[in-house]
Amino acid sequence: MSKTKKKFDFSKYMALIALIILVIGITVLNPQFISPSNLLNLLRQASVNALIAFGMTFVILTAGIDLSVGSILAFTGAIVATMILGGTPAWLAGLIGLALGALLGAVNGLFITWGKVTPFIATLATMTIWRGATYVFTGGNPVTGGKMNTSFFFQFIGQGYLFGIPFPVIITLIAFIVCYILLHKTAFGRKTFALGGNEKAAFVAGVKTKKLLIIVYTISGLLAALAGFILTSRLGSAQPDAGTSYEMDAIASTVIGGASLMGGKGRMSGTLVGALLIASLSNGMNLLGINSFYQQIVKGVVILIAVMIDSQTQKNRE
Amino acid sequence: MDFKKFPKKFIKIATVASVLILAGGVLGGCGSTGLSNGSNSSTKVEKKAPKDLKIGVSVSTLTNPAFVNLKNVISNYAKKHGSKVIVDDANNDTSKQNDDVEDLITQKVDALIINPCDSSAISAVVKKANEANIPVVCVDRSADSGKVVSTVASDNIAGGKMAANWMVQQLGENAKVAEIQGIPGASATRERGKGFDSIGDKKLNIVTKQTAQFDRAKALTVTENILQAHKDIKGIFAQNDEEAVGAARAVKAANKNVKIIGFDGALACLNLIQKGQVTATVGQQWNKIGQESVQMVYDHYQNKKVPKKDKVAVKIVTKKNVAAFKKEVYNK
Numbered sequence: 001m002s003k004t005k006k007k008f009d010f011s012k013y014m015a016l017i018a019l020i021i022l023v024i025g026i027t028v029l030n031p032q033f034i035s036p037s038n039l040l041n042l043l044r045q046a047s048v049n050a051l052i053a054f055g056m057t058f059v060i061l062t063a064g065i066d067l068s069v070g071s072i073l074a075f076t077g078a079i080v081a082t083m084i085l086g087g088t089p090a091w092l093a094g095l096i097g098l099a100l101g102a103l104l105g106a107v108n109g110l111f112i113t114w115g116k117v118t119p120f121i122a123t124l125a126t127m128t129i130w131r132g133a134t135y136v137f138t139g140g141n142p143v144t145g146g147k148m149n150t151s152f153f154f155q156f157i158g159q160g161y162l163f164g165i166p167f168p169v170i171i172t173l174i175a176f177i178v179c180y181i182l183l184h185k186t187a188f189g190r191k192t193f194a195l196g197g198n199e200k201a202a203f204v205a206g207v208k209t210k211k212l213l214i215i216v217y218t219i220s221g222l223l224a225a226l227a228g229f230i231l232t233s234r235l236g237s238a239q240p241d242a243g244t245s246y247e248m249d250a251i252a253s254t255v256i257g258g259a260s261l262m263g264g265k266g267r268m269s270g271t272l273v274g275a276l277l278i279a280s281l282s283n284g285m286n287l288l289g290i291n292s293f294y295q296q297i298v299k300g301v302v303i304l305i306a307v308m309i310d311s312q313t314q315k316n317r318e
Numbered sequence: 319m320d321f322k323k324f325p326k327k328f329i330k331i332a333t334v335a336s337v338l339i340l341a342g343g344v345l346g347g348c349g350s351t352g353l354s355n356g357s358n359s360s361t362k363v364e365k366k367a368p369k370d371l372k373i374g375v376s377v378s379t380l381t382n383p384a385f386v387n388l389k390n391v392i393s394n395y396a397k398k399h400g401s402k403v404i405v406d407d408a409n410n411d412t413s414k415q416n417d418d419v420e421d422l423i424t425q426k427v428d429a430l431i432i433n434p435c436d437s438s439a440i441s442a443v444v445k446k447a448n449e450a451n452i453p454v455v456c457v458d459r460s461a462d463s464g465k466v467v468s469t470v471a472s473d474n475i476a477g478g479k480m481a482a483n484w485m486v487q488q489l490g491e492n493a494k495v496a497e498i499q500g501i502p503g504a505s506a507t508r509e510r511g512k513g514f515d516s517i518g519d520k521k522l523n524i525v526t527k528q529t530a531q532f533d534r535a536k537a538l539t540v541t542e543n544i545l546q547a548h549k550d551i552k553g554i555f556a557q558n559d560e561e562a563v564g565a566a567r568a569v570k571a572a573n574k575n576v577k578i579i580g581f582d583g584a585l586a587c588l589n590l591i592q593k594g595q596v597t598a599t600v601g602q603q604w605n606k607i608g609q610e611s612v613q614m615v616y617d618h619y620q621n622k623k624v625p626k627k628d629k630v631a632v633k634i635v636t637k638k639n640v641a642a643f644k645k646e647v648y649n650k
Contacts, residue, residue, distance in 0.1 A: 140502020
């Protein structure tokens with residue numbers, strides 16, 4: 001293949017093409033899929049995972065991983081719910097929850113940079129710790145009732161509609177735009193790419209790698225907490241086991257979207273498409289009445305295919 | 319910051335975003351702002367025959383044989399009467415269950431039969447079904463809020479009491495027993511525990527309460543540990559049959575004589591009762607629970623009066639009556 005000729009970069013749009021094929025396929029089998037009410041459902045269902053996946057994209061770009069997002073989601077959700085029950089205004093509780101999520105993310109970053117623990121192990125440990133803390137804090141019971149059922153602001157975050165659009169979808173869209181600009185249009189984003197491409201080179205080039213990594217994990221924690229707030233509001237209840245294995249869906253979305261676990265490669269828009277693809281799969285298979293056991297197999301196969309096609313096109317280009 | 323291409327790209331994104339929002343707003347029909355995307359509630363029920371009904375079923379998990387059986391009973395009973403049935407499995411994930419039920423609402427089912435993973439978390443989506451005017455029947459666990467036509471469930475508190483009384487009868491007062499609890503906070507855990515403790519705290523010596531999350535493998539480990547720590551226990555109350563089966567394995571491996579009573583009346587446990595490895599279980603009549611939940615939907619669509627709470631009786635199943643129970647509930 002000639003290297004000079006500028007060809008249409010097929011691999012860049014792989015996930016998008018897959019998503020379009022999937023949407024057409026499901027629609028043919030069940031036209032209900034494309035109905036406005038279902039599409040709004042689908043977008044809302046995608047939002048929690050998409051938010052976590054945006055944060056995961058930064059992390060994976062640095063060749064890291066964040067397994068603790070589901071536990072951060074549950075822990076901050078439980079804290080926020082408890083504060084609201086205790087009479088804290090919902091907006092304040094929400095802000096404290098987000099700050100706590102950012103803090104927990106920063107703690108991950110500290111373990112990884114100053115503690116010199118690999119990201120996988122550090123976040124595996126904090127995943128277990130925050131899950132345990134959630135169980136201790138809640139006594140294993142869901143946190144629910146009281147002001148959570150009366151606060152308009154709290155309910156609006158997860159269950160509300162703005163101009164007919166589910167509010168979680170609007171939050172996700174805004175978060176996407178912010179993350180997109182942060183990653184692709186700022187020095188911070190360029191440094192993140194550089195760090196993932198070659199950490200030593202980035203360090204030599206003057207990138208403050210430790211500070212950068214801490215910020216990256218902070219973003220991941222913050223977005224996990226935001227997702228937790230939305231989920232708690234959607235369910236009207238903070239579940240101690242909420243978010244279990246959400247890290248896997250987030251990683252899958254990121255990877256389907258073209259990111260490499262080796263770091264230095266990935267796009268925010270790809271992650272968004274990945275999250276939509278995963279949500280469409282679950283939603284579509286539900287609509288088609290496919291047994292949930294098969295759903296898991298299909299999901300796994302789709303992840304494999306997406307990554308294999310991606311690595312093949314990579315090889316071809318080289 | 320690199321602002322070189324920034325304005326152009328940003329305008330592009332902003333345009334796409336606003337188009338999406340607008341399109342969605344138009345698609346959303348009424349484009350309302352608030353907590354519900356427009357509702358059309360009318361209280362009158364249009365009469366419908368069972369064969370004209372499409373029933374959406376959301377089951378908490380299909381990795382527990384008891385719920386697999388429940389699902390089968392519901393599907394078979396509904397299909398026998400000519401209704402269409404769509405079944406979703408929530409994998410014990412509260413958030414997936416909410417998604418599942420939303421999808422069933424989208425498919426415009428005539429009725430929802432929900433076996434909630436969790437009583438509080440299911441409420442949000444029950445309210446959504448209310449807005450869409452779809453009647454909801456809850457099975458095995460209730461919904462904390464939102465309107466339901468009926469809740470069909472075993473009397474878990476009574477069952478817990480039965481188990482405790484049975485232990486007192488079998489082992490004598492103040493016998494040392496262990497309680498293996500279910501998923502913390504689940505209504506079955508709370509109610510079965512409440513019933514058992516209300517009698518057990520006075521008449522038995524409950525040396526330890528440990529959770530095994532309603533899971534067979536976890537119950538095995540937990541029981542092994544309990545047998546290490548309390549070598550002289552005489553009885554184990556497992557809050558579901560999966561746990562009872564796990565406990566039975568541990569007891570058998572340790573070669574101990576410990577009486578085990580489970581809760582559910584699942585086939586695996588019934589088989590072990592026949593073999594003498596589990597002593598008893600509090601049997602739930604899944605056939606009745608499943609059939610009555612569908613019947614509630616039919617009655618609702620015939621404008622018949624439906625009881626808000628349908629407590630299905632439970633009974634102690636031992637070696638003596640296990641064969642009859644199996645025949646009655648599983649037709650085996």
